[in-house]
Amino acid sequence: MLAFALKRLGLAVLVTLTVSLVSFSLLFMSGDPASAIAGENASATDIEAIRTLYGFDRPFLVQYTDWLFSALRGDFGQSYYFKLPVADLIADRLSTTMLLGICGISFALLTAVPLGVAAAVRPNSFIDRLALFLSVMGQAMPSFWFGLVLIVIFSINLGLLPPSGSSSWKNFVMPTVVLGYYAMPAIMRLTRAGMLEVLNADYIRTARAKGASEWRVMFKHALRNAVVPVVSLAAVQMGFMLGGSIVVESIFALHGAGYLAWESIARNDLPTVQALILIFSLFYIVFTFLSDLANAWLDPRIRVG
Structure with a gap:
């Protein structure tokens, strides 16, 4: 297990370095950064002064090395627009996005996994049709439209939940449902397919022949093996929720890191965009690494392979 973890860790470090190089290169792919900072009406002298100042x-490699070592210390430079340290801006917004992402993936897993198991246990039944309906709806329905519908129903018509803000737990109910519902279809389908495959395996029939209870067969033998791909998918979905919550945060006025990314892109605030790309990518890498370790623990054949 230790050798498997070290191998995965080394791969994660290499991916992180690659992502850091790509995110830093964005500063130059978008054009001359000195001209972008100076503005449209700046003279050549002003642009050259800004180029020297920043x-x-x-050389590119020198700039990248300095930026990388500064980033490792938590220093991402100063925002061009907000005139504040980028690290402080992100730290102020990241807690909202983290809370929203954790609530969203928890809602998705607690809803999709039981439905997927129930659909596999009773194929072609009402619960199976319901799971299929929810899966299709989740794929077809845009998240921004779903969020607006919830606001109209639960905020405007019923007055049960606040439509925006982040002052209490009630503000996160609708965003959690919108964000989690987007991840439900894939998790539900994967759970159902995995359970259908596992329930037809020889060791399940053996466990039942030995007199094991149906509860033990389902949750100790079947679900443990069927959930392995679900863990990997949940890690990817969690990374997406943290990095792709811009739409949800905009609809419900949750000023998190996703909304900060939209603001920075709209205002050409390149240092903030660089830092957010690196941080969101790190979330993907960390969650994927943890899911690999969890899968290796659930299925020893993975670490042996």
Whole structure:
């Protein structure tokens, strides 16, 4: 297990370095950063002064190395628009996005996994049809439209939940449902397919022949093996929720890191965009690494392979 973990960790470090290089290169792919900072009406002298001030006249590799070591210390530079340290901006917004992502993936797992198991246990039944209906609806329905519908029903018509803000737990109910419902279809289908495959395996028939209770067969033998791909998918979905919650945060006025990313892109605030891309990518890498370890613990054949 230790050798497997070290191998995965080394791969995660290599991916992180690659992502850091790509995210830093975005500063130059979008054009001349000195011209972007100076503005449209700036003179050539002003642009050259800004290029010298920010160190854009140095070799690319030197700039990247300095930025990388500063990022490792938590220093991502200063925002061009907000005139504040980027690290402080992100730290102020990240807690909202983290809370929303954790609530969203929890809602998705607690809803999709039981429905997937029930649909597999009773194929072609009402619960199976219901799971299929919810899965199709989740794929076909845009998240922004679903969020607006919830606001109209539960905020405007019924007055049960606040439509925006982040002052209490009630503000996170509708965003959690919208964000989690987007991840439900894939998790539900994967759980159902995995359970259908496992329930027809020889060791399940053996366990039942030995007199094991149906509860023990389902949750100790079947679900443990069927849930392995679900863990990997949940890790990817969690990374997506943290990095792709821009729409949900905009609809419900949750000023998290996703909304900060939209603001930074709209205002050409490149240091903030760089830092957010790196941080969101790190979330993907960390969650994927943890899911690999969890899968290796659930299924020893993975670490042996």
